[in-house]
Amino acid sequence: MRASLLQIAVDDDESVISRRARVSSLVREVAEREGSGLVVLPELWTTGAFGYEAFAAEAEPLEGPTYEVMAETARAAGVWLHAGSIPEAGDGTLYNTSLVFSPSGELAAAYRKIHRFGFDKGEAVLMGAGHELATVRTPETVLGLATCYDLRFPELFRGLVDAGAEVFVVPAGWPARRRAHWSLLARARAVEDQVYVLACGTAGTHAGVEQAGASVVVDPWGGVLAEASPTREAVLTVDLDLAKVAGTREQFPALKDRRLGVAAPGL
Numbered sequence: 001m002r003a004s005l006l007q008i009a010v011d012d013d014e015s016v017i018s019r020r021a022r023v024s025s026l027v028r029e030v031a032e033r034e035g036s037g038l039v040v041l042p043e044l045w046t047t048g049a050f051g052y053e054a055f056a057a058e059a060e061p062l063e064g065p066t067y068e069v070m071a072e073t074a075r076a077a078g079v080w081l082h083a084g085s086i087p088e089a090g091d092g093t094l095y096n097t098s099l100v101f102s103p104s105g106e107l108a109a110a111y112r113k114i115h116r117f118g119f120d121k122g123e124a125v126l127m128g129a130g131h132e133l134a135t136v137r138t139p140e141t142v143l144g145l146a147t148c149y150d151l152r153f154p155e156l157f158r159g160l161v162d163a164g165a166e167v168f169v170v171p172a173g174w175p176a177r178r179r180a181h182w183s184l185l186a187r188a189r190a191v192e193d194q195v196y197v198l199a200c201g202t203a204g205t206h207a208g209v210e211q212a213g214a215s216v217v218v219d220p221w222g223g224v225l226a227e228a229s230p231t232r233e234a235v236l237t238v239d240l241d242l243a244k245v246a247g248t249r250e251q252f253p254a255l256k257d258r259r260l261g262v263a264a265p266g267l
């Protein structure tokens with residue numbers, strides 16, 4: 001399976017409408033040029049992950065403008081499209097919701113980010129938390145979905161492995177000041193779960209926050225297959241050899257040695 005990650009620049013001087021149209025064209029262009037079967041966009045690329053004021057102003061119902069444009073983009077390009085995430089206005093609460101479309105433009109999954117970022121401010125107070133893991137079965141494999149800060153919570157990814165995921169797709173708007181954590185955590189999740197990790201971030205500076213860029217693709221042995229520029233918009237295209245997931249698990253069967261239900265004395 002050939003996958004392309006589009007590390008989108010989210011600089012403040014571009015409007016949501018213009019970025020949406022630009023990214024739609026870019027997805028089609030990349031899919032055609034690279035022959036990708038899967039295209040991945042980052043977290044909250046329409047508003048920028050740190051545009052907290054914009055979340056309320058630009059929030060959309062699930063089937064709003066970004067959904068419509070991305071469904072049509074997936075269909076026109078004939079690819080599986082992980083369209084990153086949008087600020088979703090759902091049942092009186094905002095959510096950070098990722099959308100995945102099939103090559104016929106059907107919604108394959110909507111994943112509401114489970115771990116909200118910001119401790120006592122930002123996303124953590126503005127948005128509701130998701131409660132359900134999400135996977136997408138394609139003809140070649142099973143994708144497991146997670147978003148940005150989720151990357152710090154390995155139990156979520158174990159849940160995705162238990163649900164059959166072989167490729168974790170992680171859109172993000174990770175800040176540059178913790179770039180070292182970003183690549184380390186992406187590699188850790190790949191090594192411990194013996195999966196591919198496609199971690200697609202944003203570039204540029206949004207709402208005063210410099211983005212980490214450095215989108216990365218990691219194989220099930222923890223090897224970095226490709227890594228993008230830390231500062232510029234970029235396209236990363238990689239061929240995933242999906243047999244390597246089962247191959248790695250067979251060659252080094254650590255997942256079989258899990259000890260569930262072990263607790264400290266007294267707990």
Ligand SMILES: O=C(O)CCC(=O)C(=O)O
Nearest residue numbers: 117148149173174175178
């Ligand atoms: O965990 C981090 O360091 C960054 C997380 C983040 O920026 C987010 O989830 O939007």
